[in-house]
Amino acid sequence: MKYKNIKKAISTASIAALGVTNASDSIIDRMDFNGTLLFYSEPDRVSAVEAIFDSKYYMKNNDVLGLKITVDVLTGASASGAVTTDVDQTFTTPSGNGLYTTRANETPLDDTFKDTRISLSPSWTRRWNSNYKSVIGATISKEYDYLSLSANTMLSYNTDDNNRIYSLGLTFAHDTISPEGDIPIAFGVMQDVGALQPRLGTDDTRITADLLLGITQVIDSKSLFQINYSASASDGYHNDPFKVLSVIGADGRPVIENTTTGLSSAVFENRPDSRLKQSLYFQYKRDMFDSHVLDASYRFMFDDWGVTSHTLDVKYKYRLNDVSYLQPHARIYQQSEADFYMPFIVSGKEPGAGSSSSHASADYRLGEMTGYTIGLEYGRDNVDRPWSIALEYYLQDLGDIKGAFGGINSKAEDVSAVMLRFNMDF
Numbered sequence: 026m027k028y029k030n031i032k033k034a035i036s037t038a039s040i041a042a043l044g045v046t047n048a049s050d051s052i053i054d055r056m057d058f059n060g061t062l063l064f065y066s067e068p069d070r071v072s073a074v075e076a077i078f079d080s081k082y083y084m085k086n087n088d089v090l091g092l093k094i095t096v097d098v099l100t101g102a103s104a105s106g107a108v109t110t111d112v113d114q115t116f117t118t119p120s121g122n123g124l125y126t127t128r129a130n131e132t133p134l135d136d137t138f139k140d141t142r143i144s145l146s147p148s149w150t151r152r153w154n155s156n157y158k159s160v161i162g163a164t165i166s167k168e169y170d171y172l173s174l175s176a177n178t179m180l181s182y183n184t185d186d187n188n189r190i191y192s193l194g195l196t197f198a199h200d201t202i203s204p205e206g207d208i209p210i211a212f213g214v215m216q217d218v219g220a221l222q223p224r225l226g227t228d229d230t231r232i233t234a235d236l237l238l239g240i241t242q243v244i245d246s247k248s249l250f251q252i253n254y255s256a257s258a259s260d261g262y263h264n265d266p267f268k269v270l271s272v273i274g275a276d277g278r279p280v281i282e283n284t285t286t287g288l289s290s291a292v293f294e295n296r297p298d299s300r301l302k303q304s305l306y307f308q309y310k311r312d313m314f315d316s317h318v319l320d321a322s323y324r325f326m327f328d329d330w331g332v333t334s335h336t337l338d339v340k341y342k343y344r345l346n347d348v349s350y351l352q353p354h355a356r357i358y359q360q361s362e363a364d365f366y367m368p369f370i371v372s373g374k375e376p377g378a379g380s381s382s383s384h385a386s387a388d389y390r391l392g393e394m395t396g397y398t399i400g401l402e403y404g405r406d407n408v409d410r411p412w413s414i415a416l417e418y419y420l421q422d423l424g425d426i427k428g429a430f431g432g433i434n435s436k437a438e439d440v441s442a443v444m445l446r447f448n449m450d451f
Contacts, residue, residue, distance in 0.1 A: 057081045057450065064445040070134065071101040091148035091162070098141050102134035106268040106387035107291055108369040109133065111432040112278055114289040117215050119267045120206040121222040124286065132438045135267065142168045156183050172201040179237075187243070192253075194237035203228040204266035211295030212376050212385075215269060217283045223293070231261030248311035256303045263296040270294060270387045271369045277431010280372050292375065294386040296365070302328040318342040331364035332391065348407045354417065356398035363391040368426050369433065389423055389437065396421045400444070412449040419444065 061077040075097045082090040105116060107127075115126045118137050127133040148162035160179040166172070175198035182191045202208070206222065213223025239253040272280045272290035280290035304326040311319045324336040338356045345351060365384035370376075376385055400417030423437035 052084055052086075054083045054085045056083070059448070059450050061446065061448045063447075065442060066444075067101070067440060067442045069102065070440070071099060071103060071138065073097060073099045087152055089150040091146075091150065093144075093146040093148075095144040095146075095166075096142070097144075100139045102136040103138040103267070104389060105133045105135050105291075106270060106294065106389075107133035107279075107289070108271040108273070108387065108426065109434040109438065110271075110273075110278055111434070113287070114271075114279055115287045116269070116289060116291060117218060117222075118206075119204065121216070122218060124218055124288070126287075130434060138267075140169050142166060142171075156185070157181070158183070170202065170204045172203075174199050175233075177235075189243065190239075190241040192237065192239035192241070194235075194239075196233075196235040198233040198235075200231045200233070200261075201228055202231070202262055202266065206266075208262070209264075209266055209293035211264065212292045214272075214282065215288075215291045215293070217286055217288050229262035231259055231263065233257060233259040247313075248309070250310075251306075251308040253306040254304070255306070256301065258299075258301050260299045263298060263300060264294055265386075265388055266293070268294045268386060268388045270367060270385055272372050272375065273369045273431075273433065274372050275431075277429075277433050290372075292370065294388065295376070295384050296386055297330065297384055300328060300330060302326060316344050330391070332361060334358065334360040349403070349405045352402040352404070352415075354398070354400040354402065354415075356396075358394075358396035358398075360392075360394050360396075362393040366391045366393075368392070368428070368437075389440075392423060392437075394421055394423050404448075410449060410451050412447070414448075415444075415446045417444045417446075418442075 057080070059079040061075075061079075063073075063075040063077075065071075065073040065075070075095065078094045080092050084090065107114065107116065109130060109132050111129050113126055113129055114133055115124055116133065116135070117124055118135065120137075123137070125136060144164060144166040146162060146164040148160060150158065150160045152158045158181045160177075162177045164173070164175045164177075175196055177194065177196040179192060179194040181193075183189075207224040208226050208229050210223040210225050216222050234257070236256045237253060238255075239251065241249060241251045243249045269291040270293075272292060274280045282288045282290040304324055306322065306324045308320070308322040310321075313319055318341070320340040320342070322336075322338045324334075324338075326332075326334045326336075336356070336358045338354075340352055340354045342350050342352045363386065365386060366388075367385045368387050370385065376383055396419065398417055398419045400415055402413055402415035404413030405411060406413075419442040421440040423439060426433060426435055426437055429435040
C-alpha cells in the first residue's frame with residue numbers, strides 16, 4: 026500500500042508539472058516510471074553522479090505524455106588545455122581570483138571544477154492513425170554557467186505492412202553561456218591574480234538546428250535494420266571559456282609571464298563561430314536463438330572543422346533464464362583532430378603574430394584519439410519491476426604530442442573512467 030501511495034504522489038506531481046488540469050484516473054489508462062542512477066569517475070579527475078527520472082502517462086485517447094527530469098552533479102579536476110612539461114607550471118583559476126600549480130610531468134588540471142545541472146523535458150506523443158505518429162517535446166537545462174532551451178518534434182510513418190518506418194526529426198536549441206570570470210577574449214593572455222583579465226563580456230549565445238532522417242526496415246521475423254542521417258548546424262559562441270594554450274619558448278618550456286609568481290604564459294582558445302556536423306548511423310538487431318539478442322551499430326561522423334570519427338558498438342543479450350540476462354558490451358571510438366587543433370603555441374608564432382591560423386584550441390576532445398569501452402550488464406526484465414545494473418570501463422588513448430620538443434612531454438596522458446549504472450522500472 027505504501028508503494029502505491031508513493032507512486033500516486035509521483036504521478037500527481039508529474040502531471041501537474043506537465044500542465045494537465047483535472048488530472049484524474051479517469052483520463053489516464055496506465056502509468057510507467059523509470060529511474061536511472063549513474064556514477065562516473067576519472068581517477069584524479071572528474072567525478073559525476075547523474076539521476077534520471079522518466080515518467081510516461083498513457084491516456085485513454087491513446088496519447089502519451091512524458092516527463093523526464095535529470096540532475097547531474099560534477100566535481101573534481103578538469104584539463105585546462107595547457108601542455109605537460111618537465112617543469113612546474115602556475116596558472117590563474119578561471120575566476121581570475123586564485124592560482125594553482127601543476128607539478129613537473131603532470132597534466133595541468135584545474136581542480137576548482139564543479140557544476141550542477143538540472144534538466145526538465147516534457148513530451149507529447151500522438152498516434153494519428155495506424156500509419157502516422159508524432160512526438161513534440163521541449164527541454165530546459167540549467168547549469169551554474171549555462172542555460173539551454175530547446176524544442177523538438179518527430180514525425181514517423183509506418184507502412185501498411187508494418188515492415189518499414191520512415192522518421193523525420195527536427196530540434197532547435199538556444200544556449201546562453203555565462204562562465205565564471207566572464208567571456209575571455211580570443212587569444213587574450215592569461216593575467217595574474219589582481220590584474221585585469223582579457224574579458225569580452227559576461228555572456229554569449231549559440232543557436233543550433235538538428236535534422237534527423239531515418240528508415241527502420243524489418244528484415245524477417247527475427248531481425249531489423251536501421252539507417253539514420255543526421256545533420257547539426259550551429260552558429261555563435263563555440264569556445265570553451267576555460268580552455269587555454271601554453272606559450273612555449275625556444276627551449277621547449279613555458280614562457281614565464283610573471284617572474285614573481287611564476288605564472289606560465291597561456292592564451293585563451295579561439296574556435297570558429299559556426300559548425301556543421303553530419304553523420305550516418307547503421308544499426309542491426311537480431312534475435313539469435315532462445316531470445317538471445319545481438320545489437321550492433323556503426324556511426325560515421327564528419328564536420329567542417331576537419332573532425333571525422335568512427336564508432337563501433339556491439340551488445341549481446343544472453344538470457345540466463347526467462348527473467349534474467351547478462352549483456353556484455355564493447356565499443357571502439359576513433360577520432361581525427363580538428364584542423365585548428367594545436368597542443369601548444371611557440372612564442373613569436375601566436376595567432377596574429379606570424380601564425381597563419383586565426384583559430385586554435387588545445388582541448389584534447391578536438392585532438393586525435395581512440396577510445397575503448399568494455400562493460401557487463403545484469404538485469405531482470407520479465408518481472409513486475411524490471412531492473413538492471415551495469416559496470417563499464419573506459420580508456421581514452423590520446424596518442425603522441427605532435428611537434429613536442431625540449432621539455433614538452435612527447436606522450437599525452439591517457440584518460441580512463443569507471444561507470445556504474447543502475448536502472449529500475451517502478
